Amino acid sequence: MASSTSSGTYDIGIDLGTANTLVYARGKGVVLNEPSVVAVNAAGEVVAVGSEAKRTIGRTPSGITAMRPLREGVIADFDAAEQMLRALMKKALPSRRFARPRVVICVPSGITGVERRAVIDSARGAGAREVHLIEEPMAAAIGAGLPVAEPVGCMVVDIGGGTTEVAVVSMGGLVTAHSVRVAGDAMDVAISTYIKKEHGLAIGERTAEEIKIAIGSAVWTPEEDGLDALSPGARAASAAKADASDAEASDTDGLPDHTSPYSYTVRGRDHLSGLPRLQEITAEEIRSALAEPVEAIVRAVHRTLDECPPELSGDIIERGIALTGGGALLRGLDRRLRQEMGVPVVVAEAPLDCVVNGTAKCVDEFATLHGLLTGAKEQPRKTVRLGL
Numbered sequence: 001m002a003s004s005t006s007s008g009t010y011d012i013g014i015d016l017g018t019a020n021t022l023v024y025a026r027g028k029g030v031v032l033n034e035p036s037v038v039a040v041n042a043a044g045e046v047v048a049v050g051s052e053a054k055r056t057i058g059r060t061p062s063g064i065t066a067m068r069p070l071r072e073g074v075i076a077d078f079d080a081a082e083q084m085l086r087a088l089m090k091k092a093l094p095s096r097r098f099a100r101p102r103v104v105i106c107v108p109s110g111i112t113g114v115e116r117r118a119v120i121d122s123a124r125g126a127g128a129r130e131v132h133l134i135e136e137p138m139a140a141a142i143g144a145g146l147p148v149a150e151p152v153g154c155m156v157v158d159i160g161g162g163t164t165e166v167a168v169v170s171m172g173g174l175v176t177a178h179s180v181r182v183a184g185d186a187m188d189v190a191i192s193t194y195i196k197k198e199h200g201l202a203i204g205e206r207t208a209e210e211i212k213i214a215i216g217s218a219v220w221t222p223e224e225d226g227l228d229a230l231s232p233g234a235r236a237a238s239a240a241k242a243d244a245s246d247a248e249a250s251d252t253d254g255l256p257d258h259t260s261p262y263s264y265t266v267r268g269r270d271h272l273s274g275l276p277r278l279q280e281i282t283a284e285e286i287r288s289a290l291a292e293p294v295e296a297i298v299r300a301v302h303r304t305l306d307e308c309p310p311e312l313s314g315d316i317i318e319r320g321i322a323l324t325g326g327g328a329l330l331r332g333l334d335r336r337l338r339q340e341m342g343v344p345v346v347v348a349e350a351p352l353d354c355v356v357n358g359t360a361k362c363v364d365e366f367a368t369l370h371g372l373l374t375g376a377k378e379q380p381r382k383t384v385r386l387g388l
Helices: 002-008 078-092 113-125 136-143 184-199 205-215 232-253 283-289 291-307 310-319 333-341 351-364 366-372
Strands: 012-016 020-025 029-035 038-041 046-049 064-067 102-107 130-135 154-159 164-170 173-180 263-270 276-282 321-324 345-347 374-377
Touching: 012 078, 012 351, 020 078, 020 351, 029 078, 029 351, 038 078, 046 078, 078 113, 102 113, 102 136, 102 351, 113 130, 130 136, 130 351, 136 154, 136 164, 136 173, 136 321, 136 351, 154 291, 154 310, 164 291, 164 310, 173 291, 184 205, 184 276, 184 283, 184 291, 205 263, 205 276, 205 283, 263 283, 276 283, 283 291, 291 333, 321 333, 321 351, 333 345, 351 366
Parallel strands: 012 102, 102 130, 154 321, 321 345
Antiparallel strands: 012 020, 020 029, 038 046, 038 064, 130 374, 154 164, 164 173, 263 276
16 A cells, blocks of 8 residues: 555656646646757757757757657657656656656547557656556646536637647547647748748747747737727727837837737848848738638638537537637637637636646546546566476
8 A cells, every 4th residue: 555655646747748848746736847849969868858958949059959859749759759758757756766657648639559659658768657648638628627527518629839639528538539730830830931931031930939929810809909899990090000109119229119919020031141131020911821720720620510419519509619728829719710610719727738737637536537548557577487
């Protein structure tokens, strides 16, 4: 009994995301929230992990490479992923040097058996005693507080860095689910591609992400200019006022207002001359750049609703759709989905933490919720005795 209680204190849950990895330690809460980035030297040794490694992206010397071990929600570099997990687990359990924890890890619902095995092998190679997997939409639904165990239909859309998970959950299982490899990273690529094509300016992925957060949107929203969408004339007047304030800012410091809801001053490299250049980008341009990835997410939601049993469709009309993940924070996305689907859409409270909170609940209530998990204990090695 003592060993069972002791081992329980080592249980951790990992939201292994393309953009960020969050680690929950039993009894301690979320102890780590680090970018999923690893910096390695020419010998393959890890130099930095997480926030420290992310700061080196695009700025590393020739002997150091900063990489993302996960792409589109799955492991792209097995060795780097194992080393990243090892470093993060060591950070999560600093006083348990020789601890071999039981680990619950979130994975996309659409990954293949080979990709699933890669996650399990990476975690075991990093020192896990047991590895259990939970599908991200289920973890997100649990973390968002949806009644997943009841005989009612709940729909969740989890938009992460590499994948968008859309699922209808009922009675502790996924009734129908779709995983599309279009999410936050695809939005960043769409922004950088648009700016290069339309303005001849090359920017990095960090800059593209900053633009998305600052002025990105799925549809025009009243909050964009502080009005209540009274009329096109009022909207134009507000835009003119913002332009005037931008011009005023230019007179004082030589740059437009960096935090304007209408525009963002981008710093990048001119594609033709190769020299640094500033370029002002409008919110309307970014909305146009994001049209394709947003449309892909809308299609995935529509397809999932189309495959939903009629009995559960009524529950979704009544309860609505819950948006989770970092992509849920894109301005106007809930409104766009509401317009397209004709059902209520609500952004969950603390959408960035829904998946890790759901994982934490599975760790804390393992005996009750283990039916939602896949995976098995490490099999003991068999000893074969030869009679001579």
